[in-house]
Amino acid sequence: MENNSIFIEKLRSSGLRPTKQRLEICKLLFDRKKTFHFTIGDLSKILKKETNKKISLATIYNTVHSFKKKGYLKEISINRDKSYFDTNTSNHHHFLDIDTNELIDLKKEDVDKIKIRKNLPGKKIQSIEVLVKVENNN
Amino acid sequence: MENNSIFIEKLRSSGLRPTKQRLEICKLLFDRKKTFHFTIGDLSKILKKETNKKISLATIYNTVHSFKKKGYLKEISINRDKSYFDTNTSNHHHFLDIDTNELIDLKKEDVDKIKIRKNLPGKKIQSIEVLVKVENNN
């Protein structure tokens, strides 16, 4: 009744054992059409609701960090209070709704290519990220 | 022997009493030609060295947050571990050296104007920030 086999392969191929905790988290994170932006706290709450068996908070942290290390998640820092993770691991830009603290992906075509006209000697560019903060129209 | 009068005015005009702690921090932060990017930890260390009288950590936090509220400092979140503050309160972009965790201002002319081709209904853009992560050339 599940397409778990896909996730099992995904995990195995990156040297992670497909435990039921990891599979549960995989289904929750990667069985989506749209990008998912979440904090560990969000994820923890959702797992509590949508799952019968409990997954310890330590495991959620461990798993999310493993997934990040394997390149399945991207971490986004927008404020010190909490770290956001992103199922869209490509280079992309974001809207941040400062009223709701919600992140929204911008598509390639939504932002002109950024051209940086300065370079630092001995340094090379690793990434260019745009954060567009938006708020309610009065 | 000081141009404290400038800072005293600055503080008074925004309803902050010019205490010696605030003046000390003003001198350290605003008596510079270049932008200063710092964490509270940085500031605390510098104050310990460059000052004879001690300023409590709580006061450093209070003061930096007051200055931010008054618009004399800008907060920049680049990772969850620490919050950076910026004496350049204009809208501007940054290099982040991921080897040293150092922030460097980009000038207006260093980055083409960013054009966002998407808008969210009911929302207006409050700011657009570019973060260019750089690392050592091999």
Next chain:
DNA sequence: ACACTACTTTAGAATCATTATAAATTAGAA
């Protein structure tokens, strides 16, 4: 199926930047 070992999960403790508290001090006004 069984045993073995490395990997994983887990509860709880530890960490650490930040925030809150509430008592002592100080600045500005009268």
Next chain:
DNA sequence: TTCTAATTTATAATGATTCTAAAGTAGTGT
């Protein structure tokens, strides 16, 4: 100088994240 509100301060509390070390599990080989 006196009075009051603003400020400073030491200290405790908070809370997200990381650490620990003990118990459980998956994969391998027999």
